[in-house]
Amino acid sequence: MKLGRLNHIGIATPSIAESVAHFRGTMGATKIHEPFDLEAQGVKVCFVDTPTDSGMNGTQIELIEPLSDSSPIAGFLAKNPLGGQHHICFEVEDIEDARKWFEEQGKRILGPTRIGAHGTPIFFLHPKDMMGQLTEIMETPKEGAHWSN
Amino acid sequence: MKLGRLNHIGIATPSIAESVAHFRGTMGATKIHEPFDLEAQGVKVCFVDTPTDSGMNGTQIELIEPLSDSSPIAGFLAKNPLGGQHHICFEVEDIEDARKWFEEQGKRILGPTRIGAHGTPIFFLHPKDMMGQLTEIMETPKEGAHWSN
Numbered sequence: 001m002k003l004g005r006l007n008h009i010g011i012a013t014p015s016i017a018e019s020v021a022h023f024r025g026t027m028g029a030t031k032i033h034e035p036f037d038l039e040a041q042g043v044k045v046c047f048v049d050t051p052t053d054s055g056m057n058g059t060q061i062e063l064i065e066p067l068s069d070s071s072p073i074a075g076f077l078a079k080n081p082l083g084g085q086h087h088i089c090f091e092v093e094d095i096e097d098a099r100k101w102f103e104e105q106g107k108r109i110l111g112p113t114r115i116g117a118h119g120t121p122i123f124f125l126h127p128k129d130m131m132g133q134l135t136e137i138m139e140t141p142k143e144g145a146h147w148s149n
Numbered sequence: 150m151k152l153g154r155l156n157h158i159g160i161a162t163p164s165i166a167e168s169v170a171h172f173r174g175t176m177g178a179t180k181i182h183e184p185f186d187l188e189a190q191g192v193k194v195c196f197v198d199t200p201t202d203s204g205m206n207g208t209q210i211e212l213i214e215p216l217s218d219s220s221p222i223a224g225f226l227a228k229n230p231l232g233g234q235h236h237i238c239f240e241v242e243d244i245e246d247a248r249k250w251f252e253e254q255g256k257r258i259l260g261p262t263r264i265g266a267h268g269t270p271i272f273f274l275h276p277k278d279m280m281g282q283l284t285e286i287m288e289t290p291k292e293g294a295h296w297s298n
Contacts, residue, residue, distance in 0.1 A: 006207055030151070050152060053203075082281035132160075132232040
């Protein structure tokens with residue numbers, strides 16, 4: 001497998017509104033997308049773009065807020081009430097090839113491949129098999145594809 | 150202040166050698182720099198490059214391993230023995246302007262401005278003032294400058 005783009009880093013927050021105010025007001029972010037619910041994953045999501053030398057196509061910050069107490073990130077926030085870094089997400093060209101690759105490496109995959117926040121297939125890998133990092137693998141959006149956001 | 154490049158995400162690890170094997174062997178990283186000691190901060194450091202659409206100038210992974218039990222990241226690893234996400238680092242044009250900006254915002258700055266892993270001035274902001282994220286602010290390397298790595 002070849003390392004793909006670091007698409008985003010996922011940051012859990014008790015309040016997307018407060019995190020947006022933080023990134024806009026304190027950190028100076030200028031391109032912040034509209035928040036939306038990703039009900040299949042039990043979270044509200046909001047992407048913050050970061051600049052590169054050639055534009056605003058850098059690694060995104062993905063703010064995630066639980067939709068309910070049974071959200072997968074509710075436990076994380078119970079331990080980290082202010083929020084904090086939750087996962088990292090790398091792109092791959094083909095999600096099925098990637099799934100097979102990680103299975104062959106003996107890495108535990110958390111649940112089925114499903115549609116992620118960018119509207120392309122994703123899966124998560126167990127942090128205990130990934131040097132402590134909850135790692136999301138996401139298929140690169142095809143050019144011209146509809147994005148969910 | 151204007152949001153700068155997400156220069157790197159810092160990942161603490163009990164072993165840079167194991168993390169390099171993970172990123173090279175499992176994740177498919179191809180550009181991994183030589184590790185070096187950053188004694189002023191009590192850590193060994195190793196940068197892993199990630200791709201963008203235009204090259205290998207994406208947000209880097211900064212692997213950090215404690216140089217001793219008194220290293221600032223020793224406590225983090227005691228709580229997270231496998232390692233994990235430790236900090237995020239954004240670039241700014243002028244480190245003194247940025248320091249003044251965050252002071253004006255009432256954000257606690259951890260210690261003096263000092264030289265970081267890329268050979269430019271940096272400082273850290275208290276995670277409790279930054280929505281739970283230990284945040285490093287780093288002056289963008291000037292074109293043609295010597296990099297420490």
